Amino acid sequence: MNNDYFSYTGNAFDRSKVDEKPEALKGIRVLDLSHMIFGPKAADVLAEHGAEVIKVEVPYQGDYWRSSTYWGKYWKHSNPMWHFINHSKYFVGIDVKYPRGRELILKLAEQSDIVIENFASGTVEAWGIGYTQTRAVNPKIIYASLSTFGQTGPSRFFPGWDLLAQGASGVISVTGYPDTEHFFKVPDFFGDFYPGFFAAMLIMMALNYRERTGEGQYLDVSQAEIMMRSIFHFTYSNATGEELGRTGNQDPAMSPSGIFKTADGGFVALAAGTDEQFTSLCEVMQRENLATDSRFAETIERLKPAHAEELNRIVAKWIGSLKIADIRKLRETCKFALSEVEDDVSISKDDWRKERGSVVEFNDSMYRKLVMAGSAAMMSETPGRIKWLTRPLGYHNRYIFKTLLGLSESEIGKLEKEHVVGYWDYRVGQRPPVYYNIEEDEIFNYGGENDAK
Amino acid sequence: MPSKEKVYSRHMQNKDAAKRISEWSSVLSDIMSTEGKPEALADTVVLDLSYANFTGLIASSLFAEAGAEVIKIEPPEGDPARLMTPYGKTVKGTGIPYIMESRNKYNICLDIHDDADKNRLRALVQKADVLIETFEPGLLDNLGIGYRQLKEINPSLIYVAITPYGQYTEHARKLASIPWSDITSQAESGMAALIGALPGDPEPYNWPTRAGFHAAGYASAVSAVCSALIALFFKRQTGRGQMVDVATADSFSSCVGFPPTIGYVWGKPRPRYGTLDYGLCPYGFFKCKDGYAAVACFRDQDFRAALRILGLWKIEEEWKTLLDRITDDVEKAKILNREIEQAIASMTFDEIFKKFQAFSIKAARSKWRGGGLPVTTKMLRPREVMEVDHWKARNTFFKVDDQYYGIFQVPVTGKMSKTPLRVKRISASIGEDTQQIFEKYGIK
Numbered sequence: 045m046n047n048d049y050f051s052y053t054g055n056a057f058d059r060s061k062v063d064e065k066p067e068a069l070k071g072i073r074v075l076d077l078s079h080m081i082f083g084p085k086a087a088d089v090l091a092e093h094g095a096e097v098i099k100v101e102v103p104y105q106g107d108y109w110r111s112s113t114y115w116g117k118y119w120k121h122s123n124p125m126w127h128f129i130n131h132s133k134y135f136v137g138i139d140v141k142y143p144r145g146r147e148l149i150l151k152l153a154e155q156s157d158i159v160i161e162n163f164a165s166g167t168v169e170a171w172g173i174g175y176t177q178t179r180a181v182n183p184k185i186i187y188a189s190l191s192t193f194g195q196t197g198p199s200r201f202f203p204g205w206d207l208l209a210q211g212a213s214g215v216i217s218v219t220g221y222p223d224t225e226h227f228f229k230v231p232d233f234f235g236d237f238y239p240g241f242f243a244a245m246l247i248m249m250a251l252n253y254r255e256r257t258g259e260g261q262y263l264d265v266s267q268a269e270i271m272m273r274s275i276f277h278f279t280y281s282n283a284t285g286e287e288l289g290r291t292g293n294q295d296p297a298m299s300p301s302g303i304f305k306t307a308d309g310g311f312v313a314l315a316a317g318t319d320e321q322f323t324s325l326c327e328v329m330q331r332e333n334l335a336t337d338s339r340f341a342e343t344i345e346r347l348k349p350a351h352a353e354e355l356n357r358i359v360a361k362w363i364g365s366l367k368i369a370d371i372r373k374l375r376e377t378c379k380f381a382l383s384e385v386e387d388d389v390s391i392s393k394d395d396w397r398k399e400r401g402s403v404v405e406f407n408d409s410m411y412r413k414l415v416m417a418g419s420a421a422m423m424s425e426t427p428g429r430i431k432w433l434t435r436p437l438g439y440h441n442r443y444i445f446k447t448l449l450g451l452s453e454s455e456i457g458k459l460e461k462e463h464v465v466g467y468w469d470y471r472v473g474q475r476p477p478v479y480y481n482i483e484e485d486e487i488f489n490y491g492g493e494n495d496a497k
Numbered sequence: 498m499p500s501k502e503k504v505y506s507r508h509m510q511n512k513d514a515a516k517r518i519s520e521w522s523s524v525l526s527d528i529m530s531t532e533g534k535p536e537a538l539a540d541t542v543v544l545d546l547s548y549a550n551f552t553g554l555i556a557s558s559l560f561a562e563a564g565a566e567v568i569k570i571e572p573p574e575g576d577p578a579r580l581m582t583p584y585g586k587t588v589k590g591t592g593i594p595y596i597m598e599s600r601n602k603y604n605i606c607l608d609i610h611d612d613a614d615k616n617r618l619r620a621l622v623q624k625a626d627v628l629i630e631t632f633e634p635g636l637l638d639n640l641g642i643g644y645r646q647l648k649e650i651n652p653s654l655i656y657v658a659i660t661p662y663g664q665y666t667e668h669a670r671k672l673a674s675i676p677w678s679d680i681t682s683q684a685e686s687g688m689a690a691l692i693g694a695l696p697g698d699p700e701p702y703n704w705p706t707r708a709g710f711h712a713a714g715y716a717s718a719v720s721a722v723c724s725a726l727i728a729l730f731f732k733r734q735t736g737r738g739q740m741v742d743v744a745t746a747d748s749f750s751s752c753v754g755f756p757p758t759i760g761y762v763w764g765k766p767r768p769r770y771g772t773l774d775y776g777l778c779p780y781g782f783f784k785c786k787d788g789y790a791a792v793a794c795f796r797d798q799d800f801r802a803a804l805r806i807l808g809l810w811k812i813e814e815e816w817k818t819l820l821d822r823i824t825d826d827v828e829k830a831k832i833l834n835r836e837i838e839q840a841i842a843s844m845t846f847d848e849i850f851k852k853f854q855a856f857s858i859k860a861a862r863s864k865w866r867g868g869g870l871p872v873t874t875k876m877l878r879p880r881e882v883m884e885v886d887h888w889k890a891r892n893t894f895f896k897v898d899d900q901y902y903g904i905f906q907v908p909v910t911g912k913m914s915k916t917p918l919r920v921k922r923i924s925a926s927i928g929e930d931t932q933q934i935f936e937k938y939g940i941k
Contacts, residue, residue: 115775288583298581313678390760396668
């Protein structure tokens with residue numbers, strides 16, 4: 045029966061059929077005015093599901109994340125970590141500083157379903173491309189303003205990043221070991237990416253509502269608030285009168301739980317959340333007596349600090365007697381949560397993730413092969429997909445200006461001369477890779493129907 | 498715009514801007530209120546069968562906050578997640594995380610192994626738009642109530658399955674009996690490997706470390722809801738349902754995307770980096786006289802500004818450009834970090850904040866570009882966060898005043914002008930709504 049089920053699901057989610065299936069958001073246009081990670085990630089989720097996302101950047105300057113890097117390393121003259129935040133989008137360079145630039149952006153907004161921005165609160169309004177100005181030309185617009193602290197409240201104009209959202213929300217204060225000086229942040233700008241997904245979720249709520257009622261709306265998305273929504277420590281503090289604080293590697297809501305070291309120096313995470321899971325653990329450890337010990341027999345008793353500590357000691361000793369190979373074998377039969385601690389390389393190489401599509405080897409016409417995260421959730425009928433990696437600043441200028449704004453080649457030439465629209469500076473992250481002949485690129489040099497004008 | 502508000506952006510200081518911003522402020526005047534407003538998903542019915550799995554519970558909570566009718570289905574003895582609570586602390590027998598996520602839901606009991614109850618579930622599925630389940634892959638299929646069978650009675654059903662390794666691949670089949678936990682999800686998806694003290698620091702502080710909250714659980718839940726809503730949008734247009742499959746072993750790597758790309762491009766894993774940052778320095782929280790203050794200098798001008806404020810201008814020459822402050826050499830990064838640490842240690846947070854703010858506002862007014870925008874905030878503990886005026890003004894905490902559970906606060910966000918997310922009630926008693934739901938849907 046189980047085998048039969050897996051052959052059914054294997055077929056339903058078959059990666060080789062992705063391109064034959066429809067895209068759920070086809071026909072939805074998103075104007076992505078955002079920069080760095082928080083906003084662009086929200087737009088990227090929509091692009092992955094078929095929305096036409098037009099990313100607007102300042103000519104010859106661009107999104108700062110284009111040229112950012114970890115450890116000063118680049119990949120084919122680009123920031124490798126820029127691609128998975130900005131794939132399958134259209135890139136145009138328009139300068140809002142010029143009245144004509146503002147007009148062009150508003151014209152794109154007029155034809156869009158969704159606008160996403162994450163400048164300091166109020167900035168887009170000051171520029172004349174905010175919600176109030178967009179609503180005037182497009183009453184059904186869903187306009188999402190993303191920021192650290194939100195668009196209302198006394199701290200609304202405070203600038204911020206991921207780091208500030210994590211600190212202001214309480215998240216950093218609960219991460220690390222008790223009685224130490226170290227408070228760790230959640231790495232890799234989790235405070236941008238996770239709220240970015242949350243923003244995409246809110247936008248999808250608004251889009252479903254609009255589909256039902258025809259009404260658009262304004263979304264005020266605060267990344268610090270989203271981090272706050274995700275910790276139970278506030279409610280814990282109210283209910284018990286105590287601060288939970290840092291608990292190191294123990295998840296205080298599961299016992300035993302922790303990260304342990306094996307005899308051969310590997311790291312393993314383990315948790316038992318229910319009586320059934322705990323019984324399985326006792327059997328595997330050959331310590332059946334623990335399952336009937338009054339300190340451990342029931343979940344609530346197991347979770348009490350002294351009992352949880354004792355259990356963790358027992359588990360640490362047991363894991364310490366095993367090798368990673370033993371753990372791998374145990375995983376095929378155990379009924380409690382048990383895993384290795386995986387790192388960048390093991391994740392990039394896991395065959396099952398590639399088969400699943402959560403890690404994708406993408407072959408791009410401009411950048412060739414890159415390994416990237418695929419969809420975070422798989423969909424059987426409308427799977428998400430990567431269509432192209434990033435493109436240089438202004439790469440889609442002609443394509444978008446001609447197809448959506450009805451501009452002719454000479455009009456575009458005039459706007460270029462006036463610096464209203466433009467392209468890349470010869471800088472890492474903005475320009476095409478050196479081996480790529482942009483002069484022969486059909487999209488960059490898009491002729492279109494208006495050529496005859 | 499109220500004149501006492503401090504504005505950082507130069508774009509907001511001209512005459513035109515003031516007029517535009519005042520119009521925008523009036524649009525925002527009622528955004529914090531939920532009173533009398535419709536709900537985005539008022540037409541949506543969600544069945545939540547999640548079992549011993551917080552990702553499922555969080556996902557259905559988010560639906561319920563947006564107005565969906567969420568029916569939480571559990572066996573008569575209750576969902577074991579009810580007892581997954583810090584140190585075993587409960588309120589009237591129910592765990593704190595469970596209470597926090599019991600938002601606007603209806604609680605009914607069904608035994609999925611009982612034939613009569615299976616038929617009741619099928620009757621509910623006919624009325625439902627979304628079903629969320631977290632059992633071992635194939636378990637419900639074996640019982641005749643999996644996606645394959647349910648789509649026959651409701652072809653437009655959106656079936657969301659949440660498990661560690663998903664519903665397909667040989668790997669998922671082999672490890673099907675491993676249950677969900679947040680700590681293993683963090684560990685497998687690459688999060689724990691990056692948190693912890695520097696390699697040379699003492700054990701166990703330099704071991705892989707968990708984020709101190711259900712970070713993997715929430716990340717997976719939000720992507721589950723996001724995809725279910727994308728499926729719901731597709732269903733509104735085509736009438737077609739589908740299966741959504743979430744593997745929590747992907748939670749962090751699929752959310753932030755760094756691990757697979759860095760693993761491939763660099764070919765070696767990153768070491769744990771303590772309180773330093775992989776990208777740049779300084780970017781972190783530093784101990785001051787009365788707590789911890791953030792110093793985050795993204796651009797060169799931000800760094801220069803921070804040095805001037807902190808009285809460290811003498812070291813500017815050595816750390817001039819972003820490339821000098823790139824942290825590939827941990828020993829070098831520690832030197833700059835220590836300089837900042839020492840400077841911050843002698844100041845109170847208020848001093849730091851006032852200096853940073855004054856500098857930023859002045860720089861924003863200057864017609865000369867590149868004045869720098871050094872930013873700071875204080876690291877707050879949850880109790881302190883609840884006292885911040887800003888969050889009070891935004892109604893970020895909903896006060897539950899329940900006859901049974903008592904009075905406490907739960908965080909809520911999702912400020913949508915027409916259909917804001919909201920907590921209407923917390924209700925978590927086993928089976929309390931069984932009668933009402935059965936009557937509503939004519940189930941016997």
